[in-house]
Amino acid sequence: MYAAMTQPVRLEARLEAEPSRWLWVVKWLLLIPHAIVLFFLWLAFFAVSIVAFFAILFTARYPRPLFDFNVGVLRWTWRVWYYGYGGLGTDRYPPFTLAEHPDYPARFDIVYPQRLSRGLVLVKWWLLVLPQLVLVGIFTAGAWRWGGLIPALVLFAGIALLFTGRYPRGIYALVIGLDRWVLRVVAYEALMTDRYPPFRLDPGGAEPQPKPQPEAGSAASASAGETPGAS
Template identity: 45%
Template sequence: MQPTAPPPYPVNFSVAYPDRPLNRLTSFFRLFTIIPIVIVLGTVYSGGAEWGQWGGDNGNHAQNVAYGFGGVLFFGPLLMILFRKKYPRWWFDWNLELQRFANRVTVYFALMDDRYPATDDQQSVRLDYLYPGGTLNRFLPIVKWLLAVPHYVVLFFLHIGAVVAVVITWFAILFTGRYPRPLFDYVEGVLRWQNRVTAYAFTLVTDRYPPFRLAP
């Protein structure tokens, strides 16, 4: 009897290869063209809150208000999993959509797509989480960030390689208009690895330890 293949990892990531000439002009100025969408991403990706005052003259009769910011929901899901063994679906959807948006910006910066990142359309980037429901271990979220330390070390070196690959690709696009397929596959694999670690250690959507591989 043949051994049963393990189920696919519950985080799927892929980028459609641009099998066409890429825009040389926007690729050349990518460090500048990306600035507006990075600012937009920063407004929803940074977490926290700030207190201020609304109304009143010289502080008289002023009301204190809290200006909330977005960001990856970590502590909320952690507490819900710990005490209720539940991951609220709308928190799950928020984290998924935020990671999709962040990945579209990253893919644009890495020259893997010359279409400007959309705030809602998936474009060439596909990122999916399998909703865990009530299947998560209630205590693992406390230590997942620590268990993922080996991945942080490996990703540090993989990201160095990805930066070198993008620099080489920048010259390749300027001269040929094409993204070398081996470099594309490598950068895509690094982003896939990063997304699996993020899903495990920070968005907490799975208890399965991320595999040490670039491939799907």
């Protein structure tokens, strides 16, 4: 038995041992080609999400090819965000692909749902997600103007890199936890899961593992002051 199930949205990251002190200053320029491609990919993402909305409403299923495409868009976005000003966690230039790159230090995936709620699809993307969107706005608002919590923390990390050559580990863990929170909300709003994003910060590059929970019988015995196996 487990106290909490593994989240269907999986975001992982690995910090480079010695990131460049100065490269982050010009990454905005290096990322222009990705920004152009992602602009069109996100237009397609929204169109696919509309088609998926009606497919879920009538069939309770998210068509697998459409699902894989949208996961690819989020994966691509995460790699660019991690390389750029949502993480600064690597100096390896992001690949131009929707597919997973197991050796790239930023990875993303969503477990494909076999069935989705027809009722939830009507309300989760605009009503149920509202409290989460308020928090996501605080985390990311004005990212290109260094507003929002994530860009502000990354800016501080970049300044630390410039002067010390080190990325503060505590800031890194916090930034990745906030990024993970944001993408969980995006996946839920995009109808790709019915699992509501937890109001919980899971910091660090690795996804949290569920903790074992005592069996009900063992818990009852313990509460009664009994020792398991005693006669």
